[in-house]
Amino acid sequence: MKKKLITITAALALGLVSPALAETTLEKVKERGRLICGSSQGTPGFGAPDDKGYWRGLDVETCRAVAVAVLDDKDAVDFVPLSGQQRIPALQTGEIDMLPRTLTWTLQRDANGINLTTPNYFEYTGFMMPKKLGITKVEDMSGASVCVQTGSTTEVVVNDVSTKNNLGLKPVVFDNTTAARQAFFSGRCDALITDAGALASVRATMADNPDNYIIFPATKYMDALTPAVRHGDDQWLDIVNWSIQALIAAEAFGLTQKNIDSFKKSDDPRIRRFLGTDPGNGQALGLSDDFAYRIVKALGNYGEMFERNVGKESPLKLTRGRNALFTDGGLMFPLAFQ
Secondary structure, X not given: OHHHHHHHHHXXXXXXXXXHHXXXXXXXXXXXXXXXXXXXXXXXXXXXXXXXXXXXXXXXXHHHHHHHHHHOOOOOEEEEEOOXXXXXXXXHOOOOOEEOOOOEOOHHHHOOOEEEOOOOEEXXXXXXXXXXXXXXXXXXXXXXXXXXXXXXXXXXXXHHHHXXXXXXXXXXXXXXXXXXXXXXXXXXXXXXXXXXXXXXXXXXXXXXXXXXXXXXXXEEEEEEEOOEEEOOOHHHHHHHHHHHHHHHHHHHHOOOOOOHHHHOOOOOHHHHHHHOOXXXXXXHHOOOOOHHHHHHHHHOOHHHHHHHHOOOOOOOOOOOHHHOEHHHOOOEOOOOOO
8 A cells, every 4th residue: 555655646746647536436436425427418218307307318327327336326426418529528537427428439539538338328320300301311311401419420420421422411510419409400400410319319309290200320330329437547447337237237137126136045156246145246346246236226227227218118119129138139248247
């Protein structure tokens, strides 16, 4: 311990480490008693406050899972709404501890001050357009204007699609999602671009008549939408990774919010390690050994989270698709709790 303190002090003296970074994220969160998460500016199903001001959504509950792991309280979280331009700088500077909102995993982002963790949603980028325009695929969008949020990967997608198909698309750029969506529904743009799940949310919650709009893929590529943490704190990266993995593994094990207690006497070694009955996993992360058990007890497994926020139990009614477990043809694959 003495050697570590001397090393940090020397680094501070040389200006190599800022005082804020001398303390780990886990230490700061525990000292504060609150986890601070970036959030969208309002995408029901993924991240938005309800009519009582309580934040709900798939991304929101991903953050709550980490709060349970660290603070044993899913409500010990503050959510900070951020625009596309604000979200990554807020994470890099320490304004937030975690960015759980829909952030596409790209090389440039991964290499420039943030670490992407475990994807919590797989989706394609899509266009939404009024059905009355009679356009059902990208190749027919010649000359169309597109509402797009700056600071997002969709700016790149619009240019790529336009160039590849010689479409002459006309981006209309806004600095936040709310403005882009409102402009689209007011008729300022022919199309709105973002990930298809968010488009489904927008259509269900903002359109006067959702049946008047069509959503179709912008490209053939699938994106990994992934919570992020900042570079430089491997322990925090591990904690966030394994908190998300706990949700996926629980579904693979058949553990739910209601039945998990019945597995406490399981003779399956993997389940015993997962629940913390056999010690070691939590200690490796700097958490209690039952962190995964507590997450599932508080929130359920990934499938339960999906269904109530964006799936059949939600207004969005999205199918699992690529967000199903790998055993069901999806991309959700649990890592080994050992």
